[in-house]
Amino acid sequence: MTGGWMRAIYLKTYAEYYVRYLREYAAEGAAINALTTQNESETDQLGLMPACYWHPEFEAEFLRDHLLPLLKENGLEKMELWIMDHNFIMWRRAKWMLDDPTLKGVVRGIAWHPYEGPSSAMEMVHEAHPEIDAHVTEVGAGWSLEPDATCMDGKTFIEIMRNWSRSLFCWNLALDETGRPHIGPFFHEDGAAGGGMIQIHSKTREIKYGSQYRAIAHFSRYVKRGARCIGSECDMGGIFQVDFRNPDGEYVVIISNPGSVANASLVIGDRHAQVRMSAVSLNTLIFR
Numbered sequence: 001m002t003g004g005w006m007r008a009i010y011l012k013t014y015a016e017y018y019v020r021y022l023r024e025y026a027a028e029g030a031a032i033n034a035l036t037t038q039n040e041s042e043t044d045q046l047g048l049m050p051a052c053y054w055h056p057e058f059e060a061e062f063l064r065d066h067l068l069p070l071l072k073e074n075g076l077e078k079m080e081l082w083i084m085d086h087n088f089i090m091w092r093r094a095k096w097m098l099d100d101p102t103l104k105g106v107v108r109g110i111a112w113h114p115y116e117g118p119s120s121a122m123e124m125v126h127e128a129h130p131e132i133d134a135h136v137t138e139v140g141a142g143w144s145l146e147p148d149a150t151c152m153d154g155k156t157f158i159e160i161m162r163n164w165s166r167s168l169f170c171w172n173l174a175l176d177e178t179g180r181p182h183i184g185p186f187f188h189e190d191g192a193a194g195g196g197m198i199q200i201h202s203k204t205r206e207i208k209y210g211s212q213y214r215a216i217a218h219f220s221r222y223v224k225r226g227a228r229c230i231g232s233e234c235d236m237g238g239i240f241q242v243d244f245r246n247p248d249g250e251y252v253v254i255i256s257n258p259g260s261v262a263n264a265s266l267v268i269g270d271r272h273a274q275v276r277m278s279a280v281s282l283n284t285l286i287f288r
Contacts, residue, residue: 003044005053008061015066019074034080036111036137037062042086042093049183056093059083060103068106082109085137089117091125098129109133112165114156115140122163134164140171141212143179143195147280148258149211154282155256157215158242161229168219170212176202218284222252236264239277253285 006014018035025032041054054062063081071079084094094110097103110132112122122134139160141153160168175181175196197213200206224246232243232253240256253266257277264275266285277283 001050003047003051003053006038006055006058006062008058011058011062011066015062015070018067019070019076022076022079023074032079034082034109034135035067036082036085038085039138040086040113041084042090056097060097060100064103064106080108081106082111082133082135082137083107085111085113087113087116088119088121091117091121095125095128098125098132104129104132107132109135109166111135111137113138114160119159119163119165122160122165126164133166135167135169136160136165137167137169138171139168139212141195141210143199144211145208146211150214151256151258151280151282153211153215154218154254155240155258157219158240158254158256161219161242161244164229168216170197170216172196174198174200176200178202215282218254218282222284222286224248224250227252236262239264249288251285251287253287255283255285257281257283 022032022035037059038052038054041052041059043051044053045051063083068077068081071077083097084090086093098107098110110122110125112134114136125132126134139156141149144150157168173196175198177199179195180202195210195212197210197216199208199210201208223244226247227244230243230245232241234241238257238259239262240258242254244252244254246252251268255264255275255277258280260279262277262279264277266273266275273287275283275285
């Protein structure tokens with residue numbers, strides 16, 4: 001519970017624990033479609049919170065030889081298995097594991113965290129293993145109501161989406177005015193570490209919407225399920241953008257402008273439109 005290493009003798013038992021977890025949740029009507037082996041498997045969290053080191057060989061053996069067979073025995077073979085669940089800087093671990101064809105046939109995705117390394121690490125692994133999905137499963141942030149924080153959160157999300165991630169999860173959904181409840185060392189009285197997307201005051205029940213909530217709304221409100229991220233370029237320095245095409249043919253362009261007021265030209269084929277962006281702003285354009 002306060003840091004340690006996975007031992008080979010416990011791999012079978014841990015697989016049984018996972019299947020029990022899935023069955024208990026299913027009994028309560030909660031369907032789970034994907035699992036990772038371990039949150040941040042290359043850190044012990046300073047011994048201050050539940051954590052466990054996994055050697056990549058153990059992770060591969062666990063998924064291939066223990067968990068997958070047990071899932072099949074229990075009618076759960078459609079469960080997606082994702083590896084790593086750790087930072088971009090550890091991309092070599094993901095690629096090395098997937099270079100093993102016996103494991104690659106088991107794994108559907110890679111879970112990434114953005115705290116160390118560039119998001120372009122996802123593209124490097126995608127180039128080697130394009131059939132494996134990428135998901136950013138944890139984006140933590142400090143609490144802020146300021147427009148510049150929304151703008152920079154939007155920039156982070158744009159860079160994630162431009163590098164092959166199929167989904168994005170923020171941490172946490174809702175906390176109180178002091179950042180509670182929490183577990184582990186990453187906490188300050190002002191809620192600055194691990195701040196929620198939404199803040200709910202413990203006494204007044206007042207709700208405030210933070211920068212992550214406002215930034216992710218530009219994606220979750222307008223980019224529809226089944227949308228495709230499409231290739232695009234930007235030749236304006238300091239401007240960040242990502243483009244999507246929804247299944248109904250609608251286009252969505254999300255632009256982060258951390259600088260001063262800017263005018264831009266949006267060009268697709270032989271058509272163009274002028275776009276004026278406020279200073280320090282996150283903007284969404286929708287067109288057909």
